[in-house]
Structures are given as structure tokens and as C-alpha cells.
């Protein structure tokens with residue numbers, strides 16, 4: 001098992017290197033000149049030229065790439081000039097916000113999608129099934145920015161149930177003591193009930209907004225794999241034992257149906273954690289998604305490259321975890 | 337257990353299919369009753385109907401009664417039927433390779449019935465599981481109980497299925513082709529095991545098979561099914577020595593003889609009728625070697641020939657009256 005994990009990590013190295021190269025090239029060929037952005041449009045040409053030289057932008061590409069790799073090797077993702085911080089520092093403050101949002105929306109998605117999928121399968125062609133089919137179609141098709149605005153309009157502007165869509169916590173509230181950077185978890189750990197209530201009420205709308213697509217996809221997936229499993233011999237065996245339908249469905253059938261669903265969940269998780277750019281922008285969520293948008297607009301290379309690298313590694317780790325969870329659920333899987 | 341006038345219909349896109357049409361069965365305590373017939377004649381549907389295991393939406397089971405332990409099982413609410421299923425009435429299936437859940441330990445799958453029906457505690461159930469596995473002849477039962485189905489061979493899995501079915505000491509065991517999917521040597525072992533358990537526990541067995549050899553070895557009485565109906569019923573000796581129905585005669589003729597007196601295996605020409613398009617008169621008429629003109633028109637009844645021998649053929653019916 002440990003050997004398997006090490007082997008997978010080793011195999012991932014060429015892929016990660018490839019990604020580093022591609023993002024490096026892409027960020028150099030894209031239009032926009034960071035020197036101009038730093039100095040300002042009106043700056044005299046020799047100032048701009050000096051900045052170019054000091055940033056190494058005049059060096060040949062291969063040399064720039066070599067410097068970049070050497071810098072990465074020393075664990076340095078570079079400096080984001082538009083914030084003036086180290087990229088790693090910015091990530092450390094931004095990433096927990098994205099992670100928390102992703103975790104909560106995955107949680108919402110799983111809590112909804114699995115029961116809905118199971119019920120639509122066990123009552124195939126019933127009203128529940130038809131309604132969930134239509135909602136899934138809508139959920140997958142609704143543009144996120146529209147949904148986000150509608151949610152804000154209804155729950156903040158009209159009903160006033162939800163706080164202003166500005167960040168993770170009220171302006172006048174102290175964030176919980178920093179332990180993990182996840183506000184909900186930190187306020188639970190420190191017993192800070194005010195911060196807990198605040199952070200939950202701030203995260204709910206963006207999390208719902210972000211989870212709709214996942215709910216739609218996962219519910220459909222659970223439904224189709226449940227339909228497949230329900231007709232299998234071992235489910236009939238479970239019934240033949242006289243077990244209540246609840247146990248037959250939620251134990252004997254669902255566990256098997258979750259195996260293919262897990263792949264989709266992993267993909268969705270990787271997709272969401274890569275920064276929910278639109279959701280973060282609409283709700284002024286201070287996560288990596290909005291940070292990267294800013295960096296792109298500022299032609300700030302270092303954070304973009306750093307982000308791509310970090311996401312690639314995260315994606316790989318998620319895939320690895322999914323494969324390991326497979327092994328936990330399905331005893332037929334062996335790791336060599 | 338007594339089944340009277342069992343009828344099972346399926347809703348299919350092509351119309352309503354009556355897969356079982358008026359079956360009567362009587363299973364005496366401690367005895368084995370065989371049901372034989374070609375593929376598709378409705379053997380599995382009969383057994384699943386009795387167990388109440390057919391998919392609810394697409395099927396309709398009706399009967400005058402399915403009497404078990406003095407109660408009409410068919411009239412029971414599902415919750416009450418569940419108390420009987422896997423407890424007093426258990427079933428073994430045709431396909432040992434797919435009948436066990438791949439993601440749970442074998443021991444846990446057997447323990448479930450014990451915990452649910454006999455309200456056993458976990459440790460107590462586990463002890464009983466090991467004992468059951470030993471009873472069905474599984475080596476190293478403690479270790480095997482902790483294994484998963486994919487780690488066992490087909491024969492071993494069928495033993496596990498038998499252990500599972502016998503867990504709560506059922507008074508009736510329905511075995512739907514328990515050995516069809518297994519090698520010949522394993523078949524004999526499984527049949528011996530069933531006989532041994534029956535002798536120890538006094539279980540009545542409804543043994544479904546398409547193998548008359550298995551019937552000869554295992555059963556006291558035998559029912560021959562054709563196209564959803566019983567065409568002949570008798571005690572095994574009587575049926576083998578004195579078959580009345582042309583279909584039974586055909587089945588017997590297709591058996592290889594041990595003394596080698598038969599040069600080639602005969603088989604019955606033709607195919608089972610399409611359940612959507614059943615012959616109007618005798619259902620066997622299109623394949624019957626001694627078919628008469630009136631066979632196309634008249635529906636033969638199950639005629640009583642005395643001493644538990646019944647036959648559904650116009651010839652027997654006419655002899656009888």
C-alpha cells in the first residue's frame with residue numbers, strides 16, 4: 001500500500017514537470033507586459049526597460065525557464081508584484097477560504113445527491129424521479145453567475161435571511177483564532193460561537209451556488225448505478241434473507257453503487273478546489289479563484305504559474321485518494 | 337407447505353406474459369420435491385413467486401393460497417412475510433458467483449440473518465457463523481468468515497449460500513438449480529451436503545433442476561413442468577418406471593443410461609412455446625410425437641391416475657374417465 005502510494009507519486013513527477021513547462025510558455029506568449037503594468041502606462045521607456053532587465057524578461061526563454069525551475073527547487077513560488085507578497089504567502093491566506101467553500105459545497109452535494117439518486121432509482125418513473133430529472137437538468141444547465149445573483153437577490157435583498165455577500169465573515173466580527181484557516185472548523189475548535197454562526201451564515205449561499213452542478217451530476221450518477229445494482233443477484237439474496245428494504249437498499253445496493261460514483265465525486269472535488277472563480281467573485285469570497293482572476297488581469301506571472309502547479313498537484317492527490325478510497329470500499333481491489 | 341393454483345404474470349412491452357399458470361405443489365416436512373422442466377418453463381418464477389421475491393412493479397402473483405405453517409403467505413403484509421423469509425423459508429440460487437455481495441465479508445453476510453431474525457448479538461452470531469461454515473464443510477471456517485466472496489471458488493460460494501440459507505434452521509428450503517453452475521464433482525458434493533443437512537435438520541426441500549439424474553438421486557416426489565404448467569407429477573420411482581406424459585417420456589429418453597443400452601441421446605424436437613403465443617389446445621402439441629387431431633383444440637386437464645400420479649394429456653384423461 002505504502003509502496004503503491006510512493007509509486008504513484010513518482011509516476012506523477014513527469015506530468016507535473018510537463019504542466020510547469022506548459023504554464024510557463026503560455027504565460028509568456030499571452031499578451032500583456034508586466035513591466036508596463038508595474039511601471040504604469042505613462043512611465044518613460046527607459047524605466048520600463050530597466051524593470052524588464054531586472055525581472056529577467058530580457059533573457060532568452062530557456063534561461064528564464066531554468067531560473068524558474070531553480071527557484072521552484074528551493075521551494076519558492078516567486079513574488080506576486082500586484083500584492084507585494086510571496087505567492088506562497090498569498091496562497092496560505094487564500095487557499096483555506098477556497099478549501100472551506102469546496103468542502104461545504106461537496107458536503108451539501110453529497111447530502112442531497114445521494115438520497116435523491118437513490119429515491120429516483122428505487123421509485124423509477126415516479127413523480128420524485130421525474131421532478132429530480134428536471135431539476136438535475138436545470139442544475140447542470142443554470143449559469144452559476146445567474147444562480148448566484150438570484151440567490152443573493154432572494155435571500156439577502158428580499159428576505160434578509162442571509163448576510164451581505166461580502167466575504168467569509170461580517171466586517172465587524174473577529175475571525176476565529178487561526179488554527180487551520182477553515183473558519184467553521186477553527187471556531188468549533190476554539191469554541192467561538194459568534195464566529196461559528198457568522199461563518200456558517202456567510203458560506204451557505206456561495207456553497208449552495210457552487211454545489212448545484214455537482215448535485216445534478218452526482219444524483220444522476222447515483223440513480224443510474226443504483227438502477228444497475230438493484231437488479232443484481234446479491235441484492236435479491238439480501239431480500240431473500242428477509243432484511244428490511246431500507247437495509248437492502250442503503251447497505252447492500254448503495255455501497256456498491258457508490259463505487260462508480262466516487263470517480264465523479266473526485267473529479268468534481270478537483271474541479272471545485274481549482275478555484276470557483278465565478279462564485280468567489282460574486283460573493284467576494286477571498287479565495288484563490290478571485291486571487292487568480294486578479295493576477296491574470298495584472299499580468300502577474302508568478303501567482304498564475306504557482307497556482308497551476310499547486311492545482312495540478314492537488315488534482316493528482318485527489319485522484320490518488322479516490323483510488324485509495326476505492327480500495328477501502330471494494331475488497332476486490334488490490335494495490336501492487 | 338402447500339401451493340394452490342399459483343399464477344404469475346409479467347407486464348412486458350409486448351403484452352402480459354403468464355409465466356406460471358395454475359401450479360399446485362405440496363411439500364411435506366422433511367421430504368424433497370423436485371421440479372424439472374426445460375429452460376424457460378417457469379421454474380425460477382415459481383420459486384421466486386413463493387418467496388415473494390419478484391420485482392414488484394412488473395409482476396403480479398396470484399394464487400388460491402400459498403399455505404405455510406398454517407398461514408396464507410400470499411395474504412400477509414410484506415413486513416410479516418419478511419419475518420418468514422430467510423428464517424423459516426429460505427432460498428439458494430442458481431448463480432453462486434454473483435449471489436454474494438462483493439463488498440461485505442462472508443461472515444457478516446451470514447450473520448445478518450441471525451441478527452435480524454434471531455436477535456443475536458454480534459459475537460454470538462459470529463460464533464454461529466463459524467459453526468455453520470464448518471457444518472457446510474468449509475475448511476478453516478474462522479478464517480474464511482473474514483474473507484470476501486471473490487476469494488472463494490464457485491463451489492465454496494454455494495456452500496456459503498447454503499450456510500446462509502440454513503442459518504435460521506428453515507423448515508422449507510427452496511433450491512433453484514443449486515448445482516447447475518458447478519463442476520460435476522462439486523455438484524455431487526453440494527447435493528450430498530444438502531442431503532446431510534436435511535437428514536440432520538428435517539428441512540423440506542423444493543429442488544428445482546433441469547437434470548432428471550439429480551431428481552432420481554435426491555427427491556421423493558417430482559413435478560414435471562412445461563410452459564408454466566404441471567404436465568406430470570408422481571413419486572420418483574413411479575415416474576421413472578411408468579412415465580405417462582409424452583414430454584416426460586421424451587425427457588427420460590434424453591437421459592444417458594448407465595448400462596450403455598442407449599446408442600445416442602434423444603432430445604425432444606422443437607422449442608418451448610413463446611409465452612406470448614401459447615397453443616390453444618395442449619401446450620405440448622406442436623412437439624408431441626403422438627399428437628392427435630383433437631389435441632390442437634382441447635385443453636387437457638391434470639388427470640388423477642391414483643397413488644399420487646397425475647398427468648396432463650388427453651390420453652390419460654380419457655383413460656381416467
Ligand SMILES: Nc1ncnc2c1ncn2[C@@H]1O[C@H](COP(=O)(O)OP(=O)(O)OP(=O)(O)O)[C@@H](O)[C@H]1O
Pocket residue numbers: 346347348353355373374375376377378379380381382394546611
Ligand atoms: N422479469 C420478467 N419479466 C418478464 N418475463 C419474465 C421475467 N422473468 C421471467 N420471465 C419469463 O418467465 C418465463 C419463465 O422463466 P423462468 O426463469 O422461470 O424459467 P426457468 O424454468 O427457471 O428456466 P432456467 O432453467 O433457464 O432457469 C420465461 O419465459 C421468461 O421470459
Ligand code: SF4
Pocket residue numbers: 581582583618619620621622624625626627628631636648649650651
Ligand atoms: S394431449 Fe395430445 S399433444 Fe398433448 S401431450 Fe397428450 S397426446 Fe401429446
Ligand SMILES: [Mg+2]
Pocket residue numbers: 379380381430512513
Ligand atoms: Mg431458473
